[in-house]
Amino acid sequence: TGYITLDEGYVNTGSAVSDITYLDGEKGILRYRGYSIEELAANCDFIEVSYLLLYGELPSNEQLANFRAALRRHTMLHEDMRSFYNGFPRDAHPMAILGSVVGALSTFYQDYLDPKDPHQVEISIHRLMAKLPTIAAFSYKKSIGQPFIYPLNKLSYCENFLQMMFAVPSEPYEIDPDFVEALNLLLIVHADHEQNCSTSTVRMVGSSDANLFASISAGISALWGPLHGGANQACVEMLEKIREDGGNVGKYVDMAKDRNSSFRLMGFGHRVYKNFDPRAKIIKKSCDILLKKLKISDPIFEIAQELEEVALSDSYFVERKLYPNVDFYSGVIYRAIGIPVQMFTVLFAMGRLPGWISHWTEMHASKNKRISRPRQVYDGQTHREFLPIEKR
Numbered sequence: 001t002g003y004i005t006l007d008e009g010y011v012n013t014g015s016a017v018s019d020i021t022y023l024d025g026e027k028g029i030l031r032y033r034g035y036s037i038e039e040l041a042a043n044c045d046f047i048e049v050s051y052l053l054l055y056g057e058l059p060s061n062e063q064l065a066n067f068r069a070a071l072r073r074h075t076m077l078h079e080d081m082r083s084f085y086n087g088f089p090r091d092a093h094p095m096a097i098l099g100s101v102v103g104a105l106s107t108f109y110q111d112y113l114d115p116k117d118p119h120q121v122e123i124s125i126h127r128l129m130a131k132l133p134t135i136a137a138f139s140y141k142k143s144i145g146q147p148f149i150y151p152l153n154k155l156s157y158c159e160n161f162l163q164m165m166f167a168v169p170s171e172p173y174e175i176d177p178d179f180v181e182a183l184n185l186l187l188i189v190h191a192d193h194e195q196n197c198s199t200s201t202v203r204m205v206g207s208s209d210a211n212l213f214a215s216i217s218a219g220i221s222a223l224w225g226p227l228h229g230g231a232n233q234a235c236v237e238m239l240e241k242i243r244e245d246g247g248n249v250g251k252y253v254d255m256a257k258d259r260n261s262s263f264r265l266m267g268f269g270h271r272v273y274k275n276f277d278p279r280a281k282i283i284k285k286s287c288d289i290l291l292k293k294l295k296i297s298d299p300i301f302e303i304a305q306e307l308e309e310v311a312l313s314d315s316y317f318v319e320r321k322l323y324p325n326v327d328f329y330s331g332v333i334y335r336a337i338g339i340p341v342q343m344f345t346v347l348f349a350m351g352r353l354p355g356w357i358s359h360w361t362e363m364h365a366s367k368n369k370r371i372s373r374p375r376q377v378y379d380g381q382t383h384r385e386f387l388p389i390e391k392r
């Protein structure tokens with residue numbers, strides 16, 4: 001009751017007080033717990049950054065070793081979970097599998113679902129972080145009909161993921177250190193982004209005291225949409241289409257400007273960044289280095305750069321402050337690593353996981369925690385007389 005402020009899309013509404021991530025959209029600054037992502041990306045691996053997000057401080061050697069060991073203990077999936085994969089159609093989207101299997105974790109760990117029990121929460125965090133790459137890699141293996149490759153715990157987080165994705169039984173698989181480095185960088189730049197759609201979803205679901213697995217599964221669903229994490233897949237598909245269409249980027253820029261067309265440049269624009277997306281800068285630089293090192297010439301990268309140039313010299317994009325975002329160049333790196341396009345958003349989810357969890361635990365620790373329950377402005381019918389069915 002009383003006065004309601006209407007803010008559809010939450011453009012100006014703050015939903016939380018948070019000390020996890022600082023973002024300045026005008027200056028293009030992004031920091032996790034006070035550290036710039038440029039420095040973190042240059043000096044840390046993904047697990048070190050995950051520790052920082054989850055626990056608030058960079059770990060000591062001992063803390064990091066303990067954290068890595070805790071994750072290694074939980075990388076396997078319960079054997080019964082394999083049967084889920086038999087049930088999904090072969091061409092199921094891996095994001096659908098990811099969300100379902102993560103939700104199903106709550107059926108296997110029923111004694112660990114109390115969000116108010118720190119011990120249960122801690123083990124659930126380890127389980128989620130450790131199992132997500134396994135769940136993800138199994139979904140890929142399922143789609144290509146290959147046997148699942150079990151985790152190998154002597155490997156690092158990213159190495160292990162690559163071997164579960166690309167190894168086949170009976171043949172040695174050599175892990176390329178350049179791929180490991182690139183993957184670490186991509187996961188780090190995706191690791192948190194304050195109150196984005198999926199993180200807000202995780203907080204909102206968690207605000208009802210739903211368990212951590214259920215909350216993260218909801219976040220995965222929110223991320224899947226093409227306006228959010230699904231943009232990385234949509235972007236590469238768009239670039240492919242431009243290539244097949246003769247590489248005419250101007251035509252697609254014109255289409256994106258056309259008010260009568262619903263087409264948008266995928267990987268372009270952001271609710272908060274109005275100058276540049278610092279993540280896109282890091283990724284573009286890394287694309288350049290990786291492709292040169294691997295001696296790959298990817299026509300998609302050429303088209304992406306041309307598209308950026310044409311769009312950024314067009315008043316439509318300049319006036320609306322639309323720049324390439326994190327999803328614009330990430331697909332080029334995923335392709336170079338050999339990751340298929342349907343898996344791109346899954347990789348985003350793996351990166352965003354520590355951010356989601358940090359926000360979920362921060363929300364629970366807040367003394368102001370209340371269930372999320374926005375209000376609305378009703379503009380439907382006023383009271384109407386009920387009509388019996390024969391009179392309608």
Ligand code: CMC
Nearest residue numbers: 226227228229231256264265266267268269270271320325
């Ligand atoms: N192509 C063409 N026009 C665009 C685009 C685009 N990619 N993005 C925004 N606009 C226009 C939009 O039509 C509107 O124009 P007008 O003022 O004339 O009506 C204006 O720019 C403002 O757009 P908006 O939709 O009000 O902005 P928003 O803050 O609600 O949406 C966005 C942000 C990211 C959803 C949007 O820019 C978009 O749809 N981009 C394409 C999808 C994408 O790349 N998403 C990834 C976002 S970054 C990572 C992540 O969150 O996962």
